[in-house]
Amino acid sequence: MTDDSGRARFLARVAAALGRKEGEFARAAPIPPAVGASTPDEETARDVSALAKRFRDELALVSGETVFVPDPSGVDAEIERIVRSRGLGPMESDMKKADYAVLRAEALIADTGTALVIERTAERRLAPYLPRTCIVVADSHTLFPTMSSASLAALHAAARRGEKGEAVLITGPSRTADIEKTLVLGAHGPRHLIVIVSGIVFSEEVVR
Amino acid sequence: MTIHFDRKQVHDDLQSPSAPAILDSSMRRAVEHKHDAQALIAWDELRERAHEIKAYSIEHLDELLVRFESEFTARGGRVLWAQTADEAASHFLDVCRTHGARSVVKGKSMVSEELELNARLTAAGIEPVETDLGEYIVQLAGERPTHIIAPAIHMSRQDVGSLFERKLKVEYTDDPEALSEIARLRLRQRYLDAGVGMTGANFGIAETGTVVVVENEGNGGLSSQAPPVQIVVMGIEKVIPTLDDLTLFLQLLARSATGQKMSTYVHHFLGAVDRRAMYSIFVDAGRTALLADPVARESLYCIRCGACLNVCPIYRRVGGGAYGWVYPGPIGSVITPSMVGVDDAGELPFASTLCGACSAECPVKIDLPHLLVHQRSRSVDEGAASSPLENAAVSSWARAMSSSRGYSFAVLAARVGGAVSSMLPWISPTARAWSKQRSMPKVASMTFKDWWRER
16 A cells, blocks of 8 residues: 555645645645635525425425425324335334335425435444435425525534534435436435425415 | 557547447437526536636645545545556555455446456456446446446447346346346345445545545445445545535536436545445546646546537547547547557547537536647647648648748649549549548639739
């Protein structure tokens, strides 16, 4: 494996290609502010039900489902209903045997139907990928309009704090179009993705 | 160096285009999807900003690499530096041996193609398993990917069906869904058994030492998370400064590559948990040659979306195999000569009509036609891509045009030649390729000078 001289030679070569003079190469480079930062978040007055509806519609476009429950205490009952109605096996912590996994999202992005999930332990690292059905649970106050520094704040904070594990943005069930560009749902990851959003009450026509 | 670039094959392929029928329609569909997805955002503004961020990143590459290393190391990872493809492959094998790996599951990675990693692993008695469906198909067929995003684009569903029937001993089907399910079931246990999981990287975030991988199938998640050891193989140009910069690129990449608003999975590897091990191999392998060239440097902004391939009239006619190495299409024609050498690949920049469709599509606004012309001039200067005939023609043209005597003589010669050539029974094979479709311009019966004098 690389000894220090290999590393030094490598970096010297990069510096030389950039036209740096001998010894000019910066050692502990400070990171400048982001050149173009991210898209400004269209942070209007947060109309939660409009965001929720947009999230549901965008996720539906990529074949994911959204379920709304008014109260966080109703989430378990909803999961049970989903498991029963789809004939899924019992709750399993061994992901190799599990029919489904339940993930917690730290943010939902309405514009793309995306859920931010952070798995911090070794036991949970396969949960988003191995079972055929993936149930994601989130609170309505984590809904954001667009992918931005604001909506991804939880991810950015975890990375900056030096937390370990994997953060993943999930947009719909897994898919492939590698054969003749024909879309097939359920490639190596889940075939079904259901997001349960808790904590808001809708008028009837929004939910339908 | 382990570079297998067959100059003769490339020459022949470019001379007689033979892209599979499926290619053009697939490409057209890809472009339509993309334009639908682009209509919804301030596309040009985003491209402009992406270009600026990449320009900054490349100009500060040495600093960003060092920062990435220190952050990645602080999170329990280890960075290995590889000047050449050979060195990168050796690092990879060393890690496999250290951890006693018998097999490696691989997410999609173009850099691993540069390293000829599958061949190297096999020779060392370690089994490489491609897990991206397209790569899996290509590996079974013993071929090479022909598109950056869709490796098996050159094969029809029937091709894949008979390949699976032959190699996997399954009943023939040409239903993409059934074929995909066959691959999924085959690979599921392979993830769990593998000693090492490998992915490429779409972005390396210097600020936090985070590796970002974008994919749709879930194989990237499984390849990176299932095995006890994770190796990321990354070209040095993948590093960008901050997580805030990333957001913009995610929108551009998904739309340009597949026409999605967002890819299904965007993995952020934050650091190794428990006793798992994590390595990052930074690969140069010719990238500093691009970096040292102030013009060609811009090609390092590339995020490997494949959009320039999809719209290129040459790519659509000849297919990815014709470019002879890992990166096809306009971007391949620009970077390959610098990466493998002008002597071998100096012909590639000429495989372009300079129509500009590629730069109009490029999500980071790389001026590809300009770079193609730049690489052409390098090829000519280094004597790698000009024929004696062409040289003679151009230098006599220069001589004829640089003095009035020379010009008069050339006019006379053209008049005589034009009159005589139509009567000649023969024409050289070189000239026939051109003249088959075209007729020679007629030389006017009187020159302008004569007309002026007699007026």
